[in-house]
Amino acid sequence: MNISLIKVREPSVSIPEVTPPLGLMYLAGYLRKYRPGKDNINIFDLSVQNEEDVLASLKDEDIVGLSSTNRDGLYLQKIVEKVRKTNRSCKLILGGPIVSSLINELFDRFDIDCGVTHEGERTFLEVIEKFDGGDRPFEAIEGVAYKNGGSKFTGRRESIENLDDEIPFPAWDLVLDKPFSNEYWKRKSFAFFRMEKRYMGLFTSRGCPYTCIYCHDMFAKRFRAHSAERVVSELEYLNTHFGLRDFEFYDDTFNFDRDRTRRICDLIVEKQLKINMYFPNGLRADRLEKDIVEKMAKAGTKVMCFAIETVSERLQKLLRRNLKFDNINDMIEVAVQNGIHAEGFFMLGHPTETKEEMMNTIDFAAKSRLHSAAFSISIPQKGTELFSTYIGENAPQKLGEGYYEYSSAISQLPPDQVRKLLAYTFIKFYLRPKRIFRIIRTFPLSFIFSRRFLVQITKWLDVVFHRRALFKQ
Numbered sequence: 001m002n003i004s005l006i007k008v009r010e011p012s013v014s015i016p017e018v019t020p021p022l023g024l025m026y027l028a029g030y031l032r033k034y035r036p037g038k039d040n041i042n043i044f045d046l047s048v049q050n051e052e053d054v055l056a057s058l059k060d061e062d063i064v065g066l067s068s069t070n071r072d073g074l075y076l077q078k079i080v081e082k083v084r085k086t087n088r089s090c091k092l093i094l095g096g097p098i099v100s101s102l103i104n105e106l107f108d109r110f111d112i113d114c115g116v117t118h119e120g121e122r123t124f125l126e127v128i129e130k131f132d133g134g135d136r137p138f139e140a141i142e143g144v145a146y147k148n149g150g151s152k153f154t155g156r157r158e159s160i161e162n163l164d165d166e167i168p169f170p171a172w173d174l175v176l177d178k179p180f181s182n183e184y185w186k187r188k189s190f191a192f193f194r195m196e197k198r199y200m201g202l203f204t205s206r207g208c209p210y211t212c213i214y215c216h217d218m219f220a221k222r223f224r225a226h227s228a229e230r231v232v233s234e235l236e237y238l239n240t241h242f243g244l245r246d247f248e249f250y251d252d253t254f255n256f257d258r259d260r261t262r263r264i265c266d267l268i269v270e271k272q273l274k275i276n277m278y279f280p281n282g283l284r285a286d287r288l289e290k291d292i293v294e295k296m297a298k299a300g301t302k303v304m305c306f307a308i309e310t311v312s313e314r315l316q317k318l319l320r321r322n323l324k325f326d327n328i329n330d331m332i333e334v335a336v337q338n339g340i341h342a343e344g345f346f347m348l349g350h351p352t353e354t355k356e357e358m359m360n361t362i363d364f365a366a367k368s369r370l371h372s373a374a375f376s377i378s379i380p381q382k383g384t385e386l387f388s389t390y391i392g393e394n395a396p397q398k399l400g401e402g403y404y405e406y407s408s409a410i411s412q413l414p415p416d417q418v419r420k421l422l423a424y425t426f427i428k429f430y431l432r433p434k435r436i437f438r439i440i441r442t443f444p445l446s447f448i449f450s451r452r453f454l455v456q457i458t459k460w461l462d463v464v465f466h467r468r469a470l471f472k473q
């Protein structure tokens, strides 16, 4: 089968980060393992490729698989229409977080053949086999949303238990060997900065046992992880075959299993891998210990994000995040002492949050030893408890909402004021000579004198002081 997998992402001002399409590389790797020699697979990424060129490549495809988040839902609608016009006979399969979020309204919004929910590998394989002459009806494939009058969902599929055995290496070559991969190196990736131009994202565990009410449930509320050996073999492979030295980890709770974290670091040191590691998706500070942070530093960690979100204990409970604060400042200090750039993740605009609670969080960040802080706004996504409780179980999801478009007032402050606080936060946190000096000390010189540095500074200023949007209120 000729299969094209496309990441549908509209480049946006408010979210300048762009990362390689890891989910699609996993799907391609899985098809190669379980349908060897049967498919000709291509990966495209609209966040770095020209839309017309991508569409022109789809004329002879049997299957077009699209991947999207809610943020890109409006753009996705246009892309679906354009793919249909380009190739009337292909089967259009949609996957990614948007599908699990909008299971019941998929076919009202998108002209697709089916949607694959949650963890995608097994379901995608069965759907491809169905379209490749198999006679299995959708009803018999778990994890699929298909059209039958309205939207029918066959029910959630069991998660993959043994990741090491079942999940092969992602098909990195389908991205890294293609000219468009050069576009990633020019953009801002997820991490605050990176040492080398080229990098790859890794997803070493799936699922998270915590129950924060604003978070997705793509990979089930249980921690499933690749073994330390497997993780390090991925790093080694990427290092030897593609010459990569920089790695960003996108796990939801990379450090949930403390011993696995220790073992990964020990193995990297034992094997003398000279790599740089970044943890831009946040670590749980309450699962860190001094020796773990030290080991992570020794293994090459350059950026570590502490996902704090709010310092209000009331909100920690209400959000069911229940982060324990005992050791956060200590762990930040250990990171700082070990030469790691420590970043804090915070959110404003939580449900019922008062201005005072927001100011307390901003104050904590400003007074902390963190080098950098990323403040974002809580935007309810359908399928989460936050959405059903504060927006409404049956309310429609507004597609395409970023920080500058969002309009749901769930805190005590109206959205435009929460947005303005983001700019205030930036000034309060960053405009201190000591902090600027400390940040720059964590950067490698090669980065400070690179084009990427300038691009990054412009992007930050653009995001925070995005004037057109700030003053349109």
Ligand code: B12
Residues within 6 Å of the ligand: 005, 009, 010, 015, 017, 018, 019, 022, 023, 024, 026, 027, 064, 065, 066, 067, 068, 069, 070, 071, 072, 093, 094, 095, 096, 097, 098, 101, 116, 118, 119, 120, 121, 124, 190, 201, 203, 214, 215, 216, 218, 250, 251, 252, 281, 376, 379, 381, 402, 403
């Ligand atoms: C890396 C990342 C980013 C990167 C890149 C995002 C991007 N769109 O490329 C950056 C930093 C830019 C980012 C930004 C944002 N992100 Co983000 N991000 C992630 C993160 C941490 C990892 C993604 C990843 O690589 N996962 C690993 C792969 C293996 O999983 P996957 O991509 O989901 O793919 C699997 C399945 O979804 C499925 N699948 C995926 N595509 C397809 C396609 C087909 C055809 C099929 C059959 C199956 C399929 O199969 C794959 C294998 O199982 C996830 C959290 C997570 N745990 O996944 C959040 C996540 C995707 N982000 C989220 C959000 C909310 C955002 C922001 C809106 C945050 C903000 N307010 O700024 C922006 C939106 C950006 C955008 N335009 O999409 C939500 C999405 C919720 C939703 N329903 O849309 C997630 C799930 C996190 C969360 N806590 O809820 N993000």
Ligand code: SF4
Residues within 6 Å of the ligand: 208, 209, 210, 211, 212, 215, 216, 252, 253, 321
């Ligand atoms: S926000 Fe982090 S800790 Fe909370 S459920 Fe999501 S991934 Fe887990």
